[in-house]
Amino acid sequence: MTPREGSIWPDVVALIGEELAAQMSAAMGGTRLYVPKFAGPNHPLTHVVGDKAAALIVAAMAGEYLLPPIALGRDARIVQLREGGETIDAIASKVGCSRRTVFSVLEMERKINPPQLDLFG
CATH class of the missing domain: 1.10.150 (DNA polymerase; domain 1)
Structure with missing residues (x-):
């Protein structure tokens, strides 16, 4: 097969x-x-x-x-690390990609899942 x-x-x-x-x-x-x-x-x-x-x-x-696919797991890991407070440089190093890739993945994530606005703030 x-x-x-x-x-x-x-x-x-x-x-x-x-x-x-x-x-x-x-x-x-x-x-x-x-x-x-x-x-x-x-x-x-x-x-x-x-x-x-x-x-x-x-x-x-x-x-x-x-x-x-490789990217799906990589992208999820990038988002997870950023949500955990990691810096862009640390994420790039841990995941094995460029800073540009990290920024690109995070931007795509923001477009797909925009942050919630505080209704009472």
């Missing part, structure tokens, strides 16, 4: 949700992942996304190869 390219990733996100998909991307991004017909408790997929999500992926995609 050949790996399913990019267009399959939205199916994975729909199956397991954005949070688990980002977790999978962070742990397995850039690799080729074979989806077995059964993912037991010691399978890497089960370790990363848990029993229920692994079972959903296996039921829908057994026998296929997935190519989790």
